[in-house]
Amino acid sequence: MCGVAGFWQPGGGTRDSLLEQVRSMSTRLIHRGPDDGGNWCDESAGIALAQRRLSIQDLSPAGHQPMLSACGRYVVVFNGEIYNHLDLRQRLLAEGAAPAWRGHSDTETLLACFAAWGVERTLHVCVGMFAFALWDRQQRALTLARDRMGEKPLYYAWQGHTLLFGSELKALKAHAAFRADVDRDALALLLRHDCIPAPYSIHRGVFKLRPGHLLRIAADTPRDAAPEAYWRYNDAVRAGLGNPLPGSDAEAIDALEEQLGASISAQMLADVPLGAFLSGGIDSSTVVALMQARSSRPIRTFTMGFGEAGYDEAAHAKAVAKHLGTEHTELYVRPDDALAVIPKLPSIFCEPFSDSSQIPTFLVSQLTRREVTVALSGDGGDELFGGYNRYLGARTTWERMRRLPPFARTAGAGILRSVSPDAWNRWFERIKPLLPKRWHVATPGDKAQKLAGVLPLSSGHAFFLHLASQWKNPGGIVIGAHEPTTLLTDPDAWPDTKILAQWMMAMDAQSYLPDDILVKVDRAAMANSLETRVPMLDHRVVELAWRVPLHQKIRDGEGKWLLRQVLYRHVPRELVERPKMGFGIPLDSWLRGPLRDWAEALLDENRLRQEGYFHPAPIRQKWNEHLSGRHNWQHHLWPVLMFQAWLDENRGTSP
Structure with a gap:
């Protein structure tokens, strides 16, 4: 590395x-x-x-x-x-x-x-x-x-x-x-996606090479020569769907364990100390279980906890580590430790990046680097095996929505928006004992707001783009911006699958995964001189995953079914069965508390107007509504704050 x-x-x-x-x-x-x-x-x-x-x-x-x-x-x-x-x-x-x-x-x-x-x-x-x-x-x-x-x-x-x-x-x-000046069009992408997708960057004329591409340049090559693809994700999608795995569930489980195990074995090769991130969730637990099965000594595992309800996975990880017999290290982070990372973010990421899980990712990388030089990660399992909540019943949800007349969907969205996320959360806690376990989700208030946003949409693709967006109209927030075409908005780049859930998985693997998740892990880990490896992204695992039929990924309202079956061979299901929890921080309450003065300075209306990048009014409206507690606008405010913090560190850049 x-x-x-x-x-x-x-x-x-x-x-x-x-x-x-x-x-x-x-x-x-x-x-x-x-x-x-x-x-x-x-x-x-x-x-x-x-x-x-x-x-x-x-x-x-x-x-x-x-x-x-x-x-x-x-x-x-x-x-x-x-x-x-x-x-x-x-x-x-x-x-x-x-x-x-x-x-x-x-x-x-x-x-x-x-x-x-x-x-x-x-x-x-x-x-x-x-x-x-x-x-x-x-x-x-x-x-x-x-x-x-x-x-x-x-x-x-x-x-x-x-x-x-x-x-x-x-x-x-x-x-x-x-x-190079700030690219306002790319800034609009940041507000939508929390990141700036390849090939764009925050600077006009500065590009990221796309995954699976190469660029050849000779002295006579035109300056605008386009990179070439030597491997295409959509080809893997097409080949997999056209050649599904034959045989029984048990044979599919065997095939996945064999291929993933081979990938993990190869990635355990190093001349320096090696370990793994362990959250206690399905993905990281599977990677650690297969690592431990291939090691004669306890694997080093690392977990970070926050000690706040809804954000702490350390106890789950500890139970998995104990069962597998790993040499486990955990660190409970105080809010001050996490807050101290925020001033470093513009330097760590070197362009604005606003997935707030960047903060715990940096901290767990810092912890891990104290003991090892290489760490394996469980990233990729959601995109390959149907793990995100938006995949679960996506097609059914959309089909049900589109049967409703437009006025009913618009009215339903209005009702959902009329109740604050905190009120939804309190109401949900009261009725939670009466609900099936699969309905026990984190932050139900935020999910109610998301449902309010998708109800009026007119197509499955618009449905997904909305779910993948923070600001829904970033071109109207960034002054002078014309939002560029990305994979999500370019029909020529879409995989040729007719099933909405599969289409969403394929698009996430080509956009959210490389442009957000892998950027976050690479920068946070390398800022600590830690190499990370991601066994599930071995292209042979990816190609196998697309041969797995959808019913072996999503079954009975539960994602990652096949991956879970591999894990259950090594870890009792009661240790890992729980609602999906993101690797996050309590950013909503921090913005109303210890981060309030910092955020207020960055979002000052006069400053926004003088700098000339944003229309101040919609930003100030969301900031005031967030402070009041009526809405949780953390996901809209954080990209603006990350750009403003980055701008402070790059004052030589002209508008």
Whole structure:
């Protein structure tokens, strides 16, 4: 796990100037790689590469980067892990294409594969998470590439005659050529999604490479050349739906346990201490259970608790850890500990990002890094196996809604909105003992407000976009913004499934997962110099998941049915069966309490008007309603606050 950076100015440059600039870029990424750093340049070509290394495999100098291929043609800076690289070495050996190995790093394996097979074939056979920049000294061409599911980040931008690239935006901004204004259109995306989806960034003309894509650039390549896809998620969807798993439930459970277990075994390979995040939920418990089944020693597991009702999973995680026999560490965080993270967020994420679970994710990463260098995570289970509440009965819910006449749906929405979330919560608590267990949900008041929002909608796709949005009209909040097209609003990018629940899962896996969840985990963990690995996002697990019929994912009103059956082979169901709980913080009450003065300063009406990014009136209205307790607008206010905090740290950026 590392940070990469570099630039290419095709006109060439002096060695000293190239190295000075690229060192400045890589210095901003020391948190991603505190163990080692390296720089390389070719002054005649004007190319400079840098890498900061967090040593995981081959801790010797043989793993140092930038690394040249044995044949001398290629130079690479690489961030990530190739989990099957030892198998690839055997394939190279069998073909007579193996070089005289200098060490046992996966970077060296990758270079040998490029030399023997070329870039695209290598990408197709690699199993892993990665982002890299590869310079071909013979062709004088640069290739940027990112892994299939988007675990590792890569930004790029033409600034004048210079192409900049790096793992984080802060590396690009360290280069003297960087000049980019705030992209108001991207700001509108932030208000809708809590993140800025690829390929956009907060700066105009600065892009994120999409998952599963590569960008090839030669001296004569047009500046607006589009990246190419070498792997498409929708192809996996199409292939899986066209070739469903045959056989019984038991055979499907066996198939999933075998493939997921193989992925976990490969991802447990490291030359440094390794552990896992454990929340006590289905996903992380499954990963830990399969890890422990493959280890002769107790696995290190880590959990963070808040001690506040509705937000604390530590007791559940402790019970799972005790049953599995892991070496478990838990930390109960005080509100002051979490509040202390907030001023660091603009620097950690380097562009506005407003999924508030960024705060506990940073804290659990900080805890974990005290003991281990690598942690496995359970992310991806919801998107692959139907875990989010919005999937459960999605098609049935929509079909029932559309049967109602428009006036009835509008009236129903009005009734739901007329009662505050707190009042709904109190009423729900009174009748909870009378309700079936599957109806026991967290924050029912917020869910009532969400239902009020979807009742008047006219299509299943609009239904999903609404559920995936915070501000429903961000173009009307950001001054001068024209919200760009994203996967969710581009029909040409939609997977060709006719079932709403499956469509929602496929869209989440291509938008919410890489642009929110994986960004959150990568930045929060790497800010603590912790490598995270996500076994469920092995593309072979993804492809298998799409062969699983929907009735083996969602059954009897419960999501992740198949994944649960794998877990129940290792953990009693009573230890993990409970309503789904997000990894969150009590942000709504904090904004009315300890964060009130901080938020008030950022949302000051005069400030908003002078800065000229937002129309103040709708923001101030929501802030006042939130303070009154009548509505919980935390999800609308937090993206505005995160942009304002980011703006404070980036005062040199013009409107």
